[in-house]
Amino acid sequence: MSQTSFLASVAHWTQIECKERVLEAIPKLITLYKNAEDLQQTVDILKILCSSFLPHLDISTADTEKEFYSAVMPQASDMFDSAVDNLLAEAGMTESDHLQKTLLTLLTVLMDICECLELCLGHAINKEEERLSSLPHAVSSSVLHVLYCSYTHCSVR
16 A cells, blocks of 8 residues: 555544554554655644544553654654744735735644644643653653744744
8 A cells, every 4th residue: 555545544544443553553654744745744644643543542651652752743843843934934925815825824734733732742641640740751842842932932023
C-alpha cells in the first residue's frame, strides 16, 4: 500500500480500527509526518495522530514518551513557529484576495496545532491528576514553547 493510499485509508478508520491497529499505524504515520511535503499535509497528519491514535496509547509507558511525544511534539513546535513567522511576513503585505486566503490558512494551521497540543496535554494528564509532576518532557516543553511564543508575540506588538 502506498503512503498516500495508507494515509487516505487511515483517515477513514473508525475508533475501533484505530485501537486495534494503533501499534501498526503510529510508526507509519510518524514517518509520513516527518517527511510531509508541506505545512498543511503535516498538520493533517498531526491531527490524525492526536485525535485518532493518541487516545489508545497508554501514557504510563516509557514507549509513549519515546515513540510518540518525542517524535511528534518538537516538530509541532517548529510548525507553530514557522506558521507565526509566515503570518507576520504576510501581514505586512498589501491587501489582496490572495493575502486574505493566505492569512486565513495560516490562522487555521495555528488553531489546528494548538488543538493537537491541547489533546496531547489532556491525554498526558487525564489518566491521573498526580501525573502532572511526571508529565512527558516533550509535551511540557512543546506546550510551554507555544505559550511563550504566543504571549511574547502579543506583548511585543
